[in-house]
Amino acid sequence: GDSVTQMEGPVTLSEEAFLTINCTYTATGYPSLFWYVQYPGEGLQLLLKATKADDKGSNKGFEATYRKETTSFHLEKGSVQVSDSAVYFCALSEPPDSWGKLQFGAGTQVVVTP
């Protein structure tokens, strides 16, 4: 079946450092890929998405490119802030299940220190 694998956390880095969170997937078809972010005590929020190969999703300085050849969707941000401290989830969905039935990775906690 489908699965998503993310790098384990916590990832601890200083403010203004470069962030990369690796995400790889296995899927039988052509999935849509997502990054969600969960701030402490809150629900998940969609950060960015990509629906086909070579698409780049971007939002709030974060970027991820859908790489079909390496089945990856790594999340990057060039200069993190303390406010980026959160848990980040990579996820996929495959037709015909639509974008509601998501297969999530285990989540990666990111801690940004001043």
Next chain:
Amino acid sequence: DTAVSQTPKYLVTQMGNDKSIKCEQNLGHDTMYWYKQDSKKFLKIMFSYNNKELIINETVPNRFSPKSPDKAHLNLHINSLELGDSAVYFCASRTGGVSPLHFGNGTRLTVT
């Protein structure tokens, strides 16, 4: 205005009890979901309703029963609670097509 709201935020109860969690969305979405997040933050879908009709029912013990009185509400009733039911339960909703999920802030259930 809260888009997807869940009550209660925290729920502590003893094994064997029956409890309910309520969810309401004011976004006009057609489809609602329940996800379970375990202690290691792993998220897994449990149920989904579209316009009051059950469309997704994953491998969940039948002690869990969702109910959707209308398309803005999706409640989760749990019978005979067990220690392993302790988790954070998230409600979510979305409209049709290629729209993303909107999550509530979760209900932390602790079974003692």
